[in-house]
Amino acid sequence: MAGRYDSSAEHQTTPGNPRMLLAALLLLVGVPLLVYLFLAPAQNEQAADVETYSTVSAEQRALRLDDGSELRLQENSSVAVRYSAEQRRVQLLRGEVLFIIAPDNARPFWAQAGTLRLRADASAFALQMGEGVVALEVLEGSVRAQSGGGVQTLNAGERVELALSR
Missing domain, CATH: 2.60.120.1440 (Jelly Rolls)
Known part of the structure; x- marks a missing residue:
């Protein structure tokens, strides 16, 4: 019990919810990828018009x-x-x-x-x-x-x- 309240005991952090981490990763990678995929053809069409x-x-x-x-x-x-x-x-x-x-x-x-x-x-x-x-x-x-x-x-x-x- 002494170790339980001992201030010198190491604090362990619990990792976040794995589903939340996956959702955040998908947002960070997926949104820019979708934007690129939709905008790149339009930019190529504009370049072709010149x-x-x-x-x-x-x-x-x-x-x-x-x-x-x-x-x-x-x-x-x-x-x-x-x-x-x-x-x-x-x-x-x-x-x-x-x-x-x-x-x-x-x-x-x-x-x-x-x-x-x-x-x-x-x-x-x-x-x-x-x-x-x-x-x-x-x-x-x-x-x-x-x-x-x-x-x-x-x-x-x-x-x-x-x-x-x-």
């Missing part, structure tokens, strides 16, 4: 996109096109492109070059990425340009050049 078009030296290329918009790539140019049910996106990776945008009220058209983001509806504009600079020239309609914190609307005949931030 199409890249390029030209080389002395080559020009005209493209008609699914919505009727046209892209005219000048030499040594490259764009990534991503269309979805909600929006239309084109990223200028290098070079110069003339955009002729078909109207689509349900899906806004966005273009990007460096940190310059543009929203255009039923317009035509040229976008050029040069050595450290992005140039935008609006030929028809209007384009809303965002760079950094500023937003500016450019109309037909207006041009702007911005330094590329890296």
Whole structure:
């Protein structure tokens, strides 16, 4: 009996309920696994929706996109096109492109070059990425340009050049 109340006696901890430990383990491993299994196919589908078009030296290329918009790539140019049910996106990776945008009220058209983001509806504009600079020239309609914190609307005949931030 002395050992029973002896303060020097070792204390033994009883393990928790094995079912509770198993449930906790399943939550820790199972939930992230299920999230991954459901989200990974969606991410793969999004990646598959991107199409890249390029030209080389002395080559020009005209493209008609699914919505009727046209892209005219000048030499040594490259764009990534991503269309979805909600929006239309084109990223200028290098070079110069003339955009002729078909109207689509349900899906806004966005273009990007460096940190310059543009929203255009039923317009035509040229976008050029040069050595450290992005140039935008609006030929028809209007384009809303965002760079950094500023937003500016450019109309037909207006041009702007911005330094590329890296």
